[in-house]
Amino acid sequence: MRRVLVTGASGMLGSELLLSVPRGVTAIGSDLREGTGVAAVGFDLADRARVDELFRLHGPFDGVIHAAAWTAVDLAEERAADAARANVDATRELARAAAAVGAPLVVVSTDFVFDGSGQRPYHVDDATNPLSVYGRTKLAGEVAAREAHPAGARIVRTQWLYGPRGKHFPGTILGLAKDRSELKVVHDQIGSPTSTLELAPALWDVLARGEPGIYHAACDGQASWFDLAVATLELSGVRHVKVVPCTTSEFPRPAARPRYSVLDCSRLTALRGAPLAPWRVALQRFLAL
Numbered sequence: 001m002r003r004v005l006v007t008g009a010s011g012m013l014g015s016e017l018l019l020s021v022p023r024g025v026t027a028i029g030s031d032l033r034e035g036t037g038v039a040a041v042g043f044d045l046a047d048r049a050r051v052d053e054l055f056r057l058h059g060p061f062d063g064v065i066h067a068a069a070w071t072a073v074d075l076a077e078e079r080a081a082d083a084a085r086a087n088v089d090a091t092r093e094l095a096r097a098a099a100a101v102g103a104p105l106v107v108v109s110t111d112f113v114f115d116g117s118g119q120r121p122y123h124v125d126d127a128t129n130p131l132s133v134y135g136r137t138k139l140a141g142e143v144a145a146r147e148a149h150p151a152g153a154r155i156v157r158t159q160w161l162y163g164p165r166g167k168h169f170p171g172t173i174l175g176l177a178k179d180r181s182e183l184k185v186v187h188d189q190i191g192s193p194t195s196t197l198e199l200a201p202a203l204w205d206v207l208a209r210g211e212p213g214i215y216h217a218a219c220d221g222q223a224s225w226f227d228l229a230v231a232t233l234e235l236s237g238v239r240h241v242k243v244v245p246c247t248t249s250e251f252p253r254p255a256a257r258p259r260y261s262v263l264d265c266s267r268l269t270a271l272r273g274a275p276l277a278p279w280r281v282a283l284q285r286f287l288a289l
């Protein structure tokens with residue numbers, strides 16, 4: 001694999017993908033806006049003519065990692081058409097273009113395709129049932145990619161991301177800790193906090209060596225948002241803030257979240273020979289940067 005297109009290049013995950021490009025690979029980053037950070041090419045990926053132009057002018061690509069998405073989960077409830085354009089139409093166009101040149105494609109997806117009523121980690125074949133517009137558009141994007149590029153699409157569902165760039169939960173907690181002595185954080189949503197530093201190399205491996213199909217990729221172990229807040233403060237040496245557990249119903253949001261969305265990552269573990277780092281270890285590595 002020599003030349004790979006990475007979409008969402010200025011985003012939290014895309015930026016880390018560009019910082020972890022395997023030796024011998026040249027990555028071309030695209031995003032909505034050109035020149036933002038690391039994106040070399042900027043436009044709406046739902047625009048078929050522009051996607052074709054991208055492949056013609058900046059290709060040939062022998063791989064594509066699609067990390068661009070509408071990720072504003074609550075706003076998607078009132079802007080469903082915009083979310084669908086980014087998460088379904090753009091994904092379909094990219095898959096079509098990748099299929100036309102026979103390039104393997106990794107589409108990054110989410111635990112929000114599940115309804116969270118499960119009692120054990122979700123397997124890649126478990127029934128989906130998204131609760132939100134964001135989840136429904138991401139699931140429709142998965143289907144569109146697999147239909148447009150059946151021989152080449154690899155869907156990688158992940159969750160609870162944080163990393164060196166962008167807005168995320170550990171950063172928000174550390175920001176709030178600057179002027180608060182108490183924080184209320186929900187303890188009845190369970191998932192696996194996942195660092196982009198751990199996820200990005202795994203996505204490159206799925207692109208290079210993974211068979212087409214669905215993968216789950218998250219840091220090892222499980223936690224609530226409360227656990228993640230406590231660990232973030234503890235590992236950062238912040239001691240003056242008391243974290244108080246509360247329920248999701250105390251903090252109503254426009255979009256419903258899955259209550260339990262731990263992912264069974266055994267397919268990825270089999271491919272790479274090891275799971276992603278335990279979430280607390282990954283958090284410590286990130287906070288030490």
Ligand SMILES: NC(=O)c1ccc[n+]([C@@H]2O[C@H](COP(=O)([O-])OP(=O)(O)OC[C@H]3O[C@@H](n4cnc5c(N)ncnc54)[C@H](OP(=O)(O)O)[C@@H]3O)[C@@H](O)[C@H]2O)c1
Nearest residue numbers: 008011012013032044045068069071086108110158159161
């Ligand atoms: N963050 C999480 O906790 C999480 C959890 C599970 C899965 N995921 C998935 O992981 C992937 C990366 O997420 P992230 O948190 O890194 O997202 P992010 O920081 O919001 O980055 C997404 C990027 O995609 C760009 N984009 C949006 N619509 C586009 C379009 N139509 N054409 C071209 N570019 C477009 C955005 O540009 P603008 O900034 O200009 O809008 C942004 O730079 C996404 O597929 C997301 O669904 C994320």
